[in-house]
Amino acid sequence: LSGISRIDPESIGDIEEALYMADIGPVTVEAVLEALRRGEGGGESPAVRVRAILLSLMEHPAQSPPVKGQGPPEGEPEVIFLVGVNGAGKTTTAGKLASRLASEGRKVMFAAADTFRAAAGEQVEVWAERNGCHIVRHQEGADPGAVVFDAIASARARGADVLLVDTAGRLHTKKNLMAELIKLCRVAGRQLPGAPHEILLVLDATSGQNALAQVREFGSALGVTGLVVTKLDGSAKGGVLIGAVHESGLPVRWIGVGEGIDDLIPFDAKAFTDALFE
Amino acid sequence: GLRDRLTGIFRDIRSRGVLGEREVDAALREIRLALLEADVNFKVAKDFIARIRGDIIGIDQAAHLDPSQQVVKAVQAALVELMGGRGAELEKASSGVTTVMLVGLQGSGKTTSAGKLALRLRKRGLRVLLAPADVARPAAILQLKRLAELAGADAFDSEGMKDPVAIVRSAVERAKREHYDYCIVDTAGRMQVDEALMDELRLMKEAALPHEVLLVADAMTGQEAVNLGEAFGEAVGLTGVMLTKMDGDARGGAAVSLRAVTGVPIKLVGVGEKLDALEEFHPERMASRILG
Ligand SMILES: Nc1nc2c(ncn2[C@@H]2O[C@H](COP(=O)(O)OP(=O)(O)OP(=O)(O)O)[C@@H](O)[C@H]2O)c(=O)[nH]1
Numbered sequence: 131l132s133g134i135s136r137i138d139p140e141s142i143g144d145i146e147e148a149l150y151m152a153d154i155g156p157v158t159v160e161a162v163l164e165a166l167r168r169g170e171g172g173g174e175s176p177a178v179r180v181r182a183i184l185l186s187l188m189e190h191p192a193q194s195p196p197v198k199g200q201g202p203p204e205g206e207p208e209v210i211f212l213v214g215v216n217g218a219g220k221t222t223t224a225g226k227l228a229s230r231l232a233s234e235g236r237k238v239m240f241a242a243a244d245t246f247r248a249a250a251g252e253q254v255e256v257w258a259e260r261n262g263c264h265i266v267r268h269q270e271g272a273d274p275g276a277v278v279f280d281a282i283a284s285a286r287a288r289g290a291d292v293l294l295v296d297t298a299g300r301l302h303t304k305k306n307l308m309a310e311l312i313k314l315c316r317v318a319g320r321q322l323p324g325a326p327h328e329i330l331l332v333l334d335a336t337s338g339q340n341a342l343a344q345v346r347e348f349g350s351a352l353g354v355t356g357l358v359v360t361k362l363d364g365s366a367k368g369g370v371l372i373g374a375v376h377e378s379g380l381p382v383r384w385i386g387v388g389e390g391i392d393d394l395i396p397f398d399a400k401a402f403t404d405a406l407f408e
Numbered sequence: 409g410l411r412d413r414l415t416g417i418f419r420d421i422r423s424r425g426v427l428g429e430r431e432v433d434a435a436l437r438e439i440r441l442a443l444l445e446a447d448v449n450f451k452v453a454k455d456f457i458a459r460i461r462g463d464i465i466g467i468d469q470a471a472h473l474d475p476s477q478q479v480v481k482a483v484q485a486a487l488v489e490l491m492g493g494r495g496a497e498l499e500k501a502s503s504g505v506t507t508v509m510l511v512g513l514q515g516s517g518k519t520t521s522a523g524k525l526a527l528r529l530r531k532r533g534l535r536v537l538l539a540p541a542d543v544a545r546p547a548a549i550l551q552l553k554r555l556a557e558l559a560g561a562d563a564f565d566s567e568g569m570k571d572p573v574a575i576v577r578s579a580v581e582r583a584k585r586e587h588y589d590y591c592i593v594d595t596a597g598r599m600q601v602d603e604a605l606m607d608e609l610r611l612m613k614e615a616a617l618p619h620e621v622l623l624v625a626d627a628m629t630g631q632e633a634v635n636l637g638e639a640f641g642e643a644v645g646l647t648g649v650m651l652t653k654m655d656g657d658a659r660g661g662a663a664v665s666l667r668a669v670t671g672v673p674i675k676l677v678g679v680g681e682k683l684d685a686l687e688e689f690h691p692e693r694m695a696s697r698i699l700g
């Protein structure tokens with residue numbers, strides 16, 4: 131992008147290529163080109179203008195985000211669900227998040243609500259150990275609703291500040307699995323009104339336009355309250371996030387930049403749009 | 409889908425006879441848009457469009473089939489040809505153990521696919537040894553051991569071992585010694601930009617001397633598919649691709665990108681989380697899925 135000195139039919143093709151290669155996607159690419167034609171983005175070089183337009187798309191979404199409920203009442207644990215498609219990085223993100231929250235002085239607990247996948251419970255157990263946190267786990271094949279129920283009871287009994295609920299990966303196209311997730315939210319809410327207080331949808335930065343469908347479907351089914359984008363330490367730019375944020379108004383809470391416990395950092399929209407064309 | 413959008417273009421055309429420049433350009437724009445929406449890599453899509461231009465120009469509007477149908481058929485045929493003939497078969501060594509190595513990005517479905525392959529081979533009465541060579545991810549070895557049990561296969565016990573190259577070497581030795589038909593090596597997910605891990609993968613390959621190296625890739629992979637295919641292909645040499653999570657609604661344009669950049673066939677497709685959710689790749693089905 132930086133090699134383009136002005137906007138004309140010749141360079142529009144190069145701008146388009148740079149946008150697409152970052153996974154920005156047809157709808158958003160068209161929105162950017164339209165904005166460029168209207169003279170938006172400031173008077174500077176095309177690269178600066180494109181970045182400004184992309185940032186503006188993120189900061190001025192088409193709809194306002196769902197209102198995040200009140201936090202839990204005094205003395206009750208905050209319940210955070212991690213949801214998303216298979217392999218996106220939910221379990222690893224839970225492990226990293228626990229460390230972040232603990233460093234803020236909060237007492238964290240895990241609920242291993244993925245009772246389906248081979249060794250899912252053991253995987254969460256390792257992260258609980260790394261963090262020195264308590265974990266509520268049932269055996270493989272157990273009812274995930276029972277795990278959530280027991281975990282909230284345990285979190286209250288132990289005076290935990292935060293309960294991280296790691297759920298099984300699922301494709302949004304699977305009606306029964308989405309129904310199960312809705313039920314897990316209900317189980318939590320019946321036991322602790324307002325729970326889950328945060329529903330984080332975990333997205334993989336290497337995914338293409340399907341991430342838009344994920345945000346739409348998980349969003350409408352559950353009332354997702356925030357996004358996490360993982361695997362931004364690779365060469366994938368995660369540009370699909372621009373359209374996803376513009377469309378949903380959802381805040382991006384964290385980004386994953388590696389497999390280690392410290393590899394979770396707060397999202398910075400400006401840094402993100404700057405990095406898209408590096 | 410694409411057909412409706414093309415019908416919109418041709419409806420306004422009064423002429424008869426073969427399609428003119430203007431109609432062809434309009435059609436190619438719609439086709440390119442469909443490919444980009446489907447996550448086909450930008451450069452791959454550009455090359456593809458340039459190549460099918462000739463096929464579209466020859467289309468006769470007076471012919472029996474309406475022009476938009478003919479255009480869609482021509483594009484589908486070109487995609488099917490690109491993605492290569494019927495899904496190529498899994499390699500089988502002429503004698504002794506056939507070693508299969510699964511590689512790819514984090515979370516793409518390698519471990520699950522290793523279990524699926526094992527089950528498929530077990531159903532043919534073959535003896536399979538699974539080699540859990542991922543020492544990085546928490547409980548990865550246990551995950552593969554559990555899948556081995558479900559598949560009726562054996563698992564090399566790498567618990568407590570620290571060196572993935574040594575694991576591969578010992579597992580393949582055991583497979584040979586105990587006359588297994590197949591040895592399937594599951595590796596840790598890694599990024600092609602991580603030089604140390606790509607070097608490790610090269611060493612693992614040298615230790616395994618695999619007959620089959622499959623890139624396990626998520627069907628929802630975006631533009632990155634080109635970088636992924638190129639880098640893994642160059643680092644270890646691929647013999648095939650396995651596309652996972654095809655039971656979702658990702659259009660799967662990564663299939664086109666991967667085939668174009670690696671030159672190897674997509675051999676198998678994952679269509680679910682259970683071990684029996686494995687199918688052969690069908691280029692015609694993939695082509696119509698991509699065009700939407
Ligand atoms: N490089 C890198 N790898 C990551 C990141 N986040 C997760 N991973 C890796 O991605 C793989 C999948 O992570 P998991 O945490 O198991 O993903 P998941 O969403 O819980 O998967 P399922 O529960 O099976 O749906 C693991 O190998 C993780 O180490 C990240 O930010 N960067």
Ligand SMILES: Nc1nc2c(ncn2[C@@H]2O[C@H](COP(=O)(O)OP(=O)(O)OP(=O)(O)O)[C@@H](O)[C@H]2O)c(=O)[nH]1
Nearest residue numbers: 216217514515516517518519520597653678679680
């Ligand atoms: N729906 C669906 N899920 C799949 C498919 N293949 C794998 N999965 C799921 O994808 C997630 C990741 O699978 P893994 O086998 O752990 O992936 P991996 O490549 O071994 O991950 P790393 O070892 O961390 O790199 C799990 O939840 C699997 O059940 C598939 O074809 N369809």
Ligand SMILES: [Mg+2]
Nearest residue numbers: 220221244299
């Ligand atoms: Mg998980």
Ligand SMILES: [Mg+2]
Nearest residue numbers: 518519542548
């Ligand atoms: Mg694995």
